[in-house]
Amino acid sequence: MRFRISLLLFVMAGLVVAFAPLPVPAIAPQERTFQIDAHQFAYSPSELKVNEGDTVIIQLVSSDVVHGIYVDGYDISVEADPGQSAILTFVADKPGSFRFRCNVTCGAMHPFMIGKLTVGPNNWLYRSIGLAALAVLGVTVSRKQKV
Amino acid sequence: MAKIELTRIPFIKNALKSRYPQLAVFIVMLIGYIFAILAGLIGTPVGSHNFSIVFVWIAWWAILILVAVPFFGRGWCAVCPIPLPGEWLQRGAVLSPPDKRPKWLNLRVPKMFRNIWLQNISFLLLALFSSVLLTTPNITGVVLATMLFAAIRLSTVFERRAFCRYLCPVGGFIGLYSQTAPIELRIKDKQVCVTCEGKPCYNGSQAGYGCPWDVFPGGLTKNTYCGLCMECIRTCPHDNIAVNLRPFSADLAKPSTRMDEAFKAFIMLGSAMIYAGILLGPWGILKDAAYNVGTDAWFTYVAAFLAIIFVALPGLFTVGILHTKNTLPLKQRFASLSTALIPLGLMFWVAFSLSFVLTNASYILTALSDPLGLGWNLFGTANATWQPMLTSMLAPAQTLALVGGLIWSARTAQKAAGEVKVSPIPVIVYCFIATCLMLWLLL
Numbered sequence A: 001m002r003f004r005i006s007l008l009l010f011v012m013a014g015l016v017v018a019f020a021p022l023p024v025p026a027i028a029p030q031e032r033t034f035q036i037d038a039h040q041f042a043y044s045p046s047e048l049k050v051n052e053g054d055t056v057i058i059q060l061v062s063s064d065v066v067h068g069i070y071v072d073g074y075d076i077s078v079e080a081d082p083g084q085s086a087i088l089t090f091v092a093d094k095p096g097s098f099r100f101r102c103n104v105t106c107g108a109m110h111p112f113m114i115g116k117l118t119v120g121p122n123n124w125l126y127r128s129i130g131l132a133a134l135a136v137l138g139v140t141v142s143r144k145q146k147v
Numbered sequence B: 001m002a003k004i005e006l007t008r009i010p011f012i013k014n015a016l017k018s019r020y021p022q023l024a025v026f027i028v029m030l031i032g033y034i035f036a037i038l039a040g041l042i043g044t045p046v047g048s049h050n051f052s053i054v055f056v057w058i059a060w061w062a063i064l065i066l067v068a069v070p071f072f073g074r075g076w077c078a079v080c081p082i083p084l085p086g087e088w089l090q091r092g093a094v095l096s097p098p099d100k101r102p103k104w105l106n107l108r109v110p111k112m113f114r115n116i117w118l119q120n121i122s123f124l125l126l127a128l129f130s131s132v133l134l135t136t137p138n139i140t141g142v143v144l145a146t147m148l149f150a151a152i153r154l155s156t157v158f159e160r161r162a163f164c165r166y167l168c169p170v171g172g173f174i175g176l177y178s179q180t181a182p183i184e185l186r187i188k189d190k191q192v193c194v195t196c197e198g199k200p201c202y203n204g205s206q207a208g209y210g211c212p213w214d215v216f217p218g219g220l221t222k223n224t225y226c227g228l229c230m231e232c233i234r235t236c237p238h239d240n241i242a243v244n245l246r247p248f249s250a251d252l253a254k255p256s257t258r259m260d261e262a263f264k265a266f267i268m269l270g271s272a273m274i275y276a277g278i279l280l281g282p283w284g285i286l287k288d289a290a291y292n293v294g295t296d297a298w299f300t301y302v303a304a305f306l307a308i309i310f311v312a313l314p315g316l317f318t319v320g321i322l323h324t325k326n327t328l329p330l331k332q333r334f335a336s337l338s339t340a341l342i343p344l345g346l347m348f349w350v351a352f353s354l355s356f357v358l359t360n361a362s363y364i365l366t367a368l369s370d371p372l373g374l375g376w377n378l379f380g381t382a383n384a385t386w387q388p389m390l391t392s393m394l395a396p397a398q399t400l401a402l403v404g405g406l407i408w409s410a411r412t413a414q415k416a417a418g419e420v421k422v423s424p425i426p427v428i429v430y431c432f433i434a435t436c437l438m439l440w441l442l443l
């Protein structure tokens, strides 16, 4: 019985850690411009950080073959011919961390040509670590109760 | 929890006992495998449009790691085409045993190789070249062909399936993780085996071949080395073999004491983390190092890879369990407690593969219609655009896999620690840290 109750408590705590709304810091949205150089098989810079609500302007410059950029979660993309640049503009209205990746087959390692866009703090990572900690605690406590 | 005997159901029993359903699958698999070799060798050099890359490293890999291994253990080995030509040659038959067996050398594998160290090495060899292997059809074709020929060669020199048991780079980890699966093949009644004359399940009979995997079914306690080939179902004259549905990871309740298996767990855990960082991370310099085989950067990558797997991960683990005071030798505690890393590693691979597979699954449609990248359009899907699938579900699914894996491994750690009578806490902390690292790499 006590085991059931504590299991329930841990599951509820897990739901709180996973889904409880966090206060959104009020930061005035800005316009953020990044010039990204795309070359086989990387972007530089490859990690972008913006705040939620910012307008993001990515100027993609390909320095060898045709490359593109596709942003996971936002499902938007642009392609740039060699030596040319292309512009992708969007409002970063979804918080979290997203991979962006090349969407034009550009050579062997193309499927792994990947960068990372983080909008606001990477809360899902912290929530996941919280869940992991809770899980460890839960397993340890339930064991103590049984013996 | 109780076991449910699946072979009680006549349909399942007959389907497994008959050689024809398996043969039908074998033939399809073998054709697919040979086609993958040819596609790799003569098809387009563009990996994402070549059948060999797309069907081996995306489709097959997804099915293997997300479905076959977690739910069916060595289920893949039951239908794998790689050992077939060699086995048929060795037996001199495709179906039931022939009247006259061909005379091959039929040697026993030397004792020093009767462990999974060679499999650890063959896996690492592929792992170190994986960036090239995963992306270059030629290389994939050559590797697939090499495995086929190595299996044939070993079948003519050694008895039974020496390739599967001791060399196959895939078989090693399938065996390790098959212990977590809710399926097992076991005997029904030990007493029947004790009095069974001739032990045809091991020695073979008119009805079938002695266990190709060189295990005595009567002694099976874990899934690792049973290839689910179903021969013993066919040979046992006392109907004493059962395929059971059972609780997940039942085999891990009795931890292993073997160093080769313990290191396999570290190799797989470490490789999943390294791949997550290199292939899915945003660091171009690491990708370059892993891809440019033979350069200084690549040698550094190799050194770092091996150091993480053989020094850092087992080293930290050892430091962690050093203080779990106990009369058992450290080596034995190390091997037993590393059992906890088996579910953890499996779920690391699941989380890693989810991302890789969902992103690239749309290539399957393209490659289906144009397998060689020659501009064909067999099913009208050759021009399907590349589109990652379920990107918004990915992160929650990965968290679920990793946290679930952590709970699973913490429970396993408690059981293993109970067996060797030490505290499980250091192992659980180790698993927690590894999980946090993996979360950071993937999210």
Ligand code: SF4
Pocket (backbone or CB within 6 Å): B076, B077, B078, B080, B081, B082, B083, B163, B164, B165, B168, B169, B170, B171, B172, B174, B227
């Ligand atoms: S061990 Fe390897 S070659 Fe043998 S059946 Fe399994 S996957 Fe195939």
Ligand code: SF4
Pocket (backbone or CB within 6 Å): B187, B192, B193, B194, B196, B197, B199, B200, B201, B202, B217, B218, B232, B235, B236, B237, B238, B239, B240, B241
């Ligand atoms: S043939 Fe059947 S009864 Fe005889 S030893 Fe093998 S499993 Fe047991």
Ligand code: SF4
Pocket (backbone or CB within 6 Å): B185, B201, B210, B211, B212, B213, B214, B215, B216, B217, B225, B226, B227, B228, B229, B230, B231, B232, B233
């Ligand atoms: S003969 Fe039986 S025990 Fe041996 S590998 Fe085949 S299914 Fe497993």
Ligand SMILES: [Cu+2]
Pocket (backbone or CB within 6 Å): A039, A040, A041, A066, A067, A068, A102, A103, A104, A105, A106, A110, A113
């Ligand atoms: Cu590219």
